[in-house]
Amino acid sequence: MTVAGSVSHIEEPVDRPAIPAADATEEKPLLSASGVSKFYGSRIGCEDVSIDIWPGEVLAVVGESGSGKTTLLNCISTRLMPTTGTVTYRMRDGQTRDLYRMGEAERRFLMRTDWGFVHQNPADGLRMTVSAGANVGERLMATGARHYGDIRATAGDWLGRVEIAEDRIDDQPRAFSGGMRQRLQIARNLVTGPRLVFMDEPTGGLDVSVQARLLDLLRGLVTDLGLAVVVVTHDLAVARLLSHRMVVMKDGRVIETGLTDRVLDDPRAPYTQLLVSSILQA
Amino acid sequence: MAVPLIVSGVSKSFTMHLRGGVRIPVVDAVHFSIEAGQCAVLSGPSGVGKSSILKMLYGNYAVDVGQILIRHNGTLLDLAQAEPRQVMAVRRDTIGYVSQFLRAVPRVSALDVAAEPLVQRGTDSDTARRRAADLFARLNLPEKLWELPPATFSGGEQQRVNIARGFITDHPILLLDEPTASLDAANRAVVVAMIGEKKADGVALLGIFHDADLREAVADRIIDVTGFAPKKAA
């Protein structure tokens, strides 16, 4: 340690999940946002944001409440139409498409096959009055699966992968703990083998120990499945554990980007330094 | 391939925005290269910037000015200017790193922690775990620990997991940040032997070793970092 200063540099950079080998050769980003701005009247949601998301890569968007990170997430996931800017996505057939020029039917199909969206509050992403098995199976049925036994077996398999006992398959998420609900939401999203998953504060509102378990699970799934993930979080520890790259937002603008360990260990922007020194105290 | 890494005119400082923007220079005009099959050692007193240099070479710290040229997958790349994705590729394929401390990942077994860099490069999990087990055995890590997450291990045990993780791949460049600080003499000797094998394989090593005997045992060349101290007026 050369410089102590007010910024902590004690973290070692070595054990983030590496990008899977096959994906480094991919020449094009999966999703590209260019000059994306969203104004709520005269108020800025996010302004002139350009980011690329590459296959198999986890990108963390960090910043405090009101920094525009959730607005950005919604804009690039077609949940919120940006005021200006374009968002393109490379489809499975290799074609790059402008998401906001797609028909709604096609966009919905994309969202429930090739994408996932994990909400902070599982109740927003689950059907609370439908069994866990049907929650996981819904995307399969929506894309044409018509064999009950197969759907149920796949759902059971996914419950296992997110560490929910298979005998809970017919229970409703209302009967689940917060951590279980969040894991169920993840299974529900991953069952169709998406390539890109958006996550909005996926560990928010969970106890620390539950958080840790969820993060480990996510980390493993992301690596095993080669998922690209955009994760919005205000928790830098979550960003460090999960992400390869980081985007720091403040007042709707991106103020710093880079490798996650570089941004956290050698923050350049004044605000990032403040963020790092404020949060990484543990 | 004789000179896989050249550091040229590299300077590094920290600007402490929270302290009125005071600029703290770390190193200035760093200039050296390392050669394949050799182990170079950064030397100098504590606080002189050895660790910062290693971190710049790994892309962990940004570089103010200068070049860090490496041979990466057959091309020449300036790491100081590289895109994050290129840095990630360099870490996967070209530069390995043994850090001083292991950042323990909860619930992941020691074997999987050590095997991970190989798995990420496409080796199947069983083979990678076998290789990790071989290294653990060599480093005398008690077998009963192998399947446990290293979070609760002692410093020396964690460091051996870390060493195994760093040495398991065949990166052409390997950075070592005091890998033996918490090891006993017997295990230090194992590490010396392992460094020797890396050299024999043509790997270029760059390390920081506080232990003078160990430094003697592995160093082909000493790079005195005090020579890169920033000038007072900077």
Place this chain on the structure above:
Amino acid sequence: MTMQPTDLATYNFAYLDEQTKRMIRRAILKAIAIPGYQVPFASREMPMPYGWGTGGVQVTASIIGPDDTLKVIDQGADDTTNAVSIRAFFAKVAEVSTTTSTADATIIQTRHRIPEEKLGEGQILVYQVPIPEPLRFLEPRETETRKMHALEDYGLMHVKLYEDIARNGHIATTYAYPVKIEGRYVMDPSPTPKFDNPKMDQSEALQLFGAGREKRIYAVPPYTSVVSLDFEDYPFEVNRFDQPCALCGAEGVYLDEVVLDDRGGRMFVCSDTDHCEKRRAAGHKGTMAGGEIGQ
């Protein structure tokens, strides 16, 4: 106040005013043009409470003419209060002839059944519908369900059937069983027993559905494909009955259970009273016919 008898009608033909009937006919035409699609319409107050068939009555009132013969059934029966009242209503306000015979009717307004006797070309079956939206069980937002119909986003329908099997080991939905119309719209066939679903498929008669409280009209034109949703390993099946009708001995018809006493005595009889009576008139006899029931 006294009113002198005059030639002026005190109500319009078939109760509804002509503008309203035109509005409803336009909705019906649209519904026929887009089989299975729920067309909103400006449902009127009728001289009966919601839930008593106001949707069906408005549809019937809009299509009925002086030459029509009307039959009204409630759960298959011509003689329940609801059926009798509606039949009397149209006899009075449209002066049409009424019948209980399925074959003689040009318009059959129904609550919860399709007659056993095969309907033919030129006949119109008008269903009374309480809840027209088949997706409502799982998605309460009307804005969302309409979008789902528009985008053919019907995964939820199978979620409902999945839940059925998960809970009961088989698809336990026995009435209002969802169907897909002409490979496009998923439709609620109204609370008819699923026994009747196959009769809707490729029917020669026009089928109109009116939901008064919900202000929706939809239709299945003649010769339209109506497929009941199911799973490959849990295919759609109609209800089966262990015994024939106790009165007429009919098999393969929908039976109602009738409790006879407080000692567990019961009988199963045709729910379609017209069908049963015709069979008995033709000499068919069930196990309990001719005896105590007839007296």
